[in-house]
Amino acid sequence: MKLEGEKLESSDCSEGPKGKMTLLLALVALISALGSSFQYGYNVSVINSPAPYMQDFYNQTYFNRSGTPMDSGFQTLLWSLTVSMYPLGGFFGSLMVWPLVNNCGRKGTLLINNLFSITAAVLMGTSELTKSFEVIILSRVIMGIYAGLSSNVVPMFLGEMSPKNLRGAIGVVPQLFITIGILVAQILGLNSVLGNADFAVGWPLLLGLTGIPSLIQLLTLPFFPESPRYLLIQKGNEEQARQALQKLRGWDDVDDEIEEMRQEDRSEKEEGHFSVLSLCTFRGLRWQLISIVVMMMGQQLSGVNAVFYYADRIFQSAGVDKSNVQYVTVSIGAINVVMTLLAVFIVESLGRRILLLAGFGLCCVSCAVLTLALNLQTTVSWMSYLSIVCVIVYIIGHAIGASPIPFVMITEMFLQSSRPAAFMVGGSVHWLCNFTVGLVFLYMEAGLGPYSFLIFCAICLATIVYIFFIVPETKNKTFMEINRIMAKRNKVEIQDDREELKDFHTVPHGQAGEKGTSSSKL
Numbered sequence: 001m002k003l004e005g006e007k008l009e010s011s012d013c014s015e016g017p018k019g020k021m022t023l024l025l026a027l028v029a030l031i032s033a034l035g036s037s038f039q040y041g042y043n044v045s046v047i048n049s050p051a052p053y054m055q056d057f058y059n060q061t062y063f064n065r066s067g068t069p070m071d072s073g074f075q076t077l078l079w080s081l082t083v084s085m086y087p088l089g090g091f092f093g094s095l096m097v098w099p100l101v102n103n104c105g106r107k108g109t110l111l112i113n114n115l116f117s118i119t120a121a122v123l124m125g126t127s128e129l130t131k132s133f134e135v136i137i138l139s140r141v142i143m144g145i146y147a148g149l150s151s152n153v154v155p156m157f158l159g160e161m162s163p164k165n166l167r168g169a170i171g172v173v174p175q176l177f178i179t180i181g182i183l184v185a186q187i188l189g190l191n192s193v194l195g196n197a198d199f200a201v202g203w204p205l206l207l208g209l210t211g212i213p214s215l216i217q218l219l220t221l222p223f224f225p226e227s228p229r230y231l232l233i234q235k236g237n238e239e240q241a242r243q244a245l246q247k248l249r250g251w252d253d254v255d256d257e258i259e260e261m262r263q264e265d266r267s268e269k270e271e272g273h274f275s276v277l278s279l280c281t282f283r284g285l286r287w288q289l290i291s292i293v294v295m296m297m298g299q300q301l302s303g304v305n306a307v308f309y310y311a312d313r314i315f316q317s318a319g320v321d322k323s324n325v326q327y328v329t330v331s332i333g334a335i336n337v338v339m340t341l342l343a344v345f346i347v348e349s350l351g352r353r354i355l356l357l358a359g360f361g362l363c364c365v366s367c368a369v370l371t372l373a374l375n376l377q378t379t380v381s382w383m384s385y386l387s388i389v390c391v392i393v394y395i396i397g398h399a400i401g402a403s404p405i406p407f408v409m410i411t412e413m414f415l416q417s418s419r420p421a422a423f424m425v426g427g428s429v430h431w432l433c434n435f436t437v438g439l440v441f442l443y444m445e446a447g448l449g450p451y452s453f454l455i456f457c458a459i460c461l462a463t464i465v466y467i468f469f470i471v472p473e474t475k476n477k478t479f480m481e482i483n484r485i486m487a488k489r490n491k492v493e494i495q496d497d498r499e500e501l502k503d504f505h506t507v508p509h510g511q512a513g514e515k516g517t518s519s520s521k522l
Helices: 023-045 051-066 072-095 097-125 133-161 167-188 203-208 211-223 228-234 238-249 255-268 276-281 283-301 304-317 322-350 352-376 383-402 405-413 419-470 479-489 491-505
Strands: none
Touching (some): 023 167, 023 238, 051 072, 072 133, 097 211, 133 405, 228 255, 276 419, 283 419, 322 352, 383 405, 405 479, 479 491
16 A cells, blocks of 8 residues: 555546447446346336235235234234335345455356345245235345345446546436336336235236246346456456456457556555455555445435335325326336436436435425425325426435435445445445334324425535545546545554554465554555
C-alpha cells in the first residue's frame, strides 16, 4: 500500500481507446441479467395478484388436513411468512457472496446459483399438486437465497468485465432487468392471464415460470468468459485474462487494461483478500464502507415498498375502479422500466453522483407532498390526483438513481481484494432493510397513517446530505483512480494505519486478508 506523500504509479496507462459495446459484452450482460436479476424482480411481485387464490389454497389445504377452518390469525401469520421469507432468504444469500465468488469465480457462482432457482420453481409449480403450502414458504426462502446472491454477484461480474466508459451503463442493466421482471410478473399476474385459481394455467404455473430464465442461463453462460480481473488478480492467469479481454473488447491490443490490472495486483500482492470482519475493522476503507451502508440503507428505507403498498388505495381514492387497479399498477411498472432504461443511457453523461442526488431528491419531495395530499384528499377533490402524481414522481426518482446506482458504486469504490466482502456487507444491509420495512410498515401505517411518509422523507433527506458531502463522482475513472480519490477522505487515518500495515505485511500471503489489510492502494 502506498501511503500519502509517496510517489504514485500512473494510472493513465489505461486511457487507450475507449471501450465499445461489443456483441459479446452485450450478450454477457443480457444473459447474466436475464437469468438472475430478472428473477429477483419477478419474485418480488409475483405473489401480489394471485394472493387471494393462494390464501384460499392455504385455507382449503388446512381444512382437508384437520377438518376445521383455518383461524384468521394463523392465516395472516402464514401469509406474512410467505411474503417475508423472500427478503430473509435474500439476507442469507448475501452472506454466501464472499466465499462463493472467491472460490468459484463470478461466473461459477452464477451457474451454481441457478440450482436454487430451478429447485424453488419446481417446488412452487407443484405445490398445489402436492397439497402443501409449507412447500411454498420453503421455496420463497430458497428463492430469496438465489436473489441475495444474484443481486450482488451480477453487478460485480458485469462491473469487472466492462470498460470504464461503459461501466455505469452496464452496471444499471441488472436493475433494468429487475424492473422488467416486476412488470412481467404484474402482466402475467392479471386475473385474465395467470393470476387466477385455474390449476392448469393459474397461479402454480405463474410461480413455476421463474425457473425458465435460470435454465437459459445454465445452458448458455458456460460459453462466455469469466471476469478478466478475477482471472488475473485472483487466479494469477494472465493469459486467460488477456484472451477474455480480447474477446470482450473486440480487439487484440488490451495491454493498457492488463497493465492497470497488474498495478492493482502488485499493490495487493502482499495482502491477500479481505474477509468481512477485516473490511469492517480496517480504517483505510472506512469511508468507502460507510458510504455503501448509507446508500443501501437509503435505498431500502426510503419507502419504495410502502409507496407500492399505498398505490392501490391512492388510485382507488382518485376514482379508479377496483377491478382496474391492477392495470394501473402495470402502467406504474412500465414507467419504472422506462425510467430505469433512461438511466442506462444517461449515467455515463450525467454521472453517478448527480443521479443519486436527483433520485433521492425526487423521492424526498414526493414523500413530503404525498403526506399533504393524503391528508387533504377527503376535503380537496383534486388532491387525489396530486397523490397519483406523487407516486409517479417517486417511482421516477427511485428508478433513475436510488435503485440502480448504489450497486454500481460498490463495484467502483472497492478494489479486487475487498470487493466481494463489500458486496456481502452491502447486500446484507440491502436485504435486512428490505425485510425490516416489510415487517414494520403495517404497524407504522396503523399508528401514523399518511404521516409514515414523513419518516421516509427524512431518510431521503439524510441520504442526500451524506452523498453531497462524502460520495465522489466515479464516472470514466479506473478502479485505482477512484481508490485514490477515496484515500483523501481516509487520510486522517492513513498515518495510524502505517504501523498496522507493517504487522499485516509480516503475515504470509493468503493469510493477510484475514488480518484486514486494505485494498486502498494509494
